[in-house]
Amino acid sequence: MMKYSGQTRVLVAVDCIIFGFDGENFKLLLIQRGFAPQRQKWSLMGGFIQPAESLETGAQRVLKQLTGLEGVYLEQIPGFSEPIRDPVERTIAVPYFALIDIHKYEAQLSSEYHAEWFLLSEMPDLIFDHNQMVEMAKMRLRYKAALHPILFELLPEKFTLPKLQILYEKLYETTFDKRNFSRKVLSTGLLVRQEDKDKESSRKGAFYYKLDKEKYYDNFEAFLKFIPNPEKFLV
Amino acid sequence: MMKYSGQTRVLVAVDCIIFGFDGENFKLLLIQRGFAPQRQKWSLMGGFIQPAESLETGAQRVLKQLTGLEGVYLEQIPGFSEPIRDPVERTIAVPYFALIDIHKYEAQLSSEYHAEWFLLSEMPDLIFDHNQMVEMAKMRLRYKAALHPILFELLPEKFTLPKLQILYEKLYETTFDKRNFSRKVLSTGLLVRQEDKDKESSRKGAFYYKLDKEKYYDNFEAFLKFIPNPEKFLV
């Protein structure tokens, strides 16, 4: 078959901004590059698109390689395409942010990559334009999470309301009234209270909740506002 | 300089979903392909990314070629990247939706392309996956416009409140209460009433308004809701 003539072909990479939450803080999973250029420097996990895969498939592959996880929540953010963003060769990067349950990850860590979790606030300098990608991903996550219940993707199967609230508070760098917060969250009917409590962080213990998977997936990107004044965060 | 070895390079295209509004209905600017494959079939205007340009720059170039317009409102939507989406050769497409003032366009039409405006509701079948791109763009536009005042990009410099309301009503395929609508819109302070009236569509005439450019651009993506129950439209 004929090809389009006179056009330049370029490398296309997917880079993953992998968010986790340890119960206290947001974290980012980074790898130390084992190859040139900028060997040893920290970077996002990424990879070049292969002939038989789509962008989304590529991103899932890259994630699986690093974390062992499949079917992860992924969202594409706008491409990074400055002609000289990669000094080696022109590469157009399509970043995805990923939300994973940090605990699921730990069990499956492959030693093929030198990967490490960093507190979002203590992130090292990254190669190329990866710092900007992280910034962009944070903005997008803030935006999306203000309107849709996606942050559950960061939590383990069983979690408590105080933990959920801390999650939101950390993302928006503020605090919320716990009475209003729990009322809003519970009023969605998405959460099912369990019998048992988490006694780790208080003597009284906090009830565990699980997602009502049915409701959650049926109306996956439901429009819900768990935080007050979302317009403050919607840039 | 060394290149990354063993990787496949691909064509990257930008395709533009160009929206216009004629005062009554949404329209889409399409071109009839002058080259194979699928010569004569309708398609979105697009082009391959050139060595010295970014995706956004490429999209602006493509738009300028077709419409003569520069600095158009553009927004990237997620890439289309199925390996066989283009039968000639693997091409990853990054679509952009564009909002233009249809009247500005008409003046500058280049005859280099066979381009035509179609009512959104009477759109022909398009090549490849362009139909899906249009669907995706409509969804994104609905989402974005429900929360941010971007639809002004579709209107001429002077417009009336009834026209603005029709614009919103057509996008959301519903009707709004004009008292509530005008109150909301005017309360933003974004609009400045002019002395003169548009007498085209009524005997009484409707006041023209202009955007307060200062306020508009200062707070370009302000969070505003001109439509009731936006959650209905936020998929």
Added chain:
DNA sequence: CCAAAAGTGTTCAACATACACCCATGA
């Protein structure tokens, strides 16, 4: 004078916020 569209105000309900006290428990 009449048809057709433009313009305008009020009432009510729902929602979001602010706010404070009691509970359970382990040490």
Added chain:
DNA sequence: TCATGGGTGTATGTTGAACACTTTTGG
């Protein structure tokens, strides 16, 4: 028994939705 974090209810203000009549003017 006390210190710590968990859990809950109410009152108030704000916001958004519903709703109908008067105005203007060209024909």
